Amino acid sequence: MPSPCDPRYAPAGDVGTALMMIDSRLKAVYDGRTETDADQKALADQFAATLGPRGAHEVLDGACTLIFMFMEWLRMAYEDHDEDVIAAVVPNLVATLRMMPRSVRPEAIPSMAGLLVAAGTGLSPSLWRKQYGEWTRDEMTPLEATVFLLAEHINRLTDDRDFATRLITEALTRADED
Structure with a gap:
């Protein structure tokens, strides 16, 4: 019997916007900018205000899709080395959070x-x-951090600062072609 949490029942959300936000954070960190400057923060707040509630929900679903896609890639990579993705990724990510x-x-x-x-x-x-209720405001930054840390983990594994972004971009391109 299929699970009600099966990915085929999940909305993909706005993966493009979620990826753009994560890619922007990655580039800022790689460029040595660890603090968000006031102009960038204002721009991000203004952008978020234009999304509206439905758009914000779409970005949340997009972030969850990124988590799924990153973990799928990591699962395959770790299985190639006879390792378990959960044991290899979750403890380190939790410790970082x-x-x-x-x-x-x-x-x-x-x-x-x-x-x-x-x-x-x-x-x-x-x-x-979703089975535990609506997202809370206090979960937004941790969600962004989680997606960011997964992308950064993939980039470190591949020794390529753009690998995680390229992985998703290429998957989205293939999906559009199909």
């Missing part, structure tokens, strides 16, 4: 770990999360 107490509240970390485990076991992160 715990080192970010100003951005990531401790009570959000179990949800982020759950999203990773859901994706690592082939379930939709957005449908898994």
Whole structure:
């Protein structure tokens, strides 16, 4: 019997916008800009305001799709080395989130770990999360951090700062062609 959290039932959301946000963060970190300047913050806030509630929900679903796609790629990469993706990725990511107490509240970390485990076991992160209610404001930054950390993990594994972004861009291009 198929799971109600099966990815085929999940909305993909606005993967392009979610990817653009993560790629922007990656580039800022790689360029040595760890603090968000006031202009960039204002621009991001203005952009978020233009999305409206429906658009924001689409970006949330897009972020969950990125988590699923990144974990799928990582699962295949780790299986090629006879390793388990959950054991290899989740503890390190959780430990990193715990080192970010100003951005990531401790009570959000179990949800982020759950999203990773859901994706690592082939379930939709957005449908898994939905069964526990609506997203909270306190989960937005941890969600962004989780997607960012997964992308950065992939980039480190491949020794290519653009690999994670290219991985998704190429998948979206193939999907458009089909």
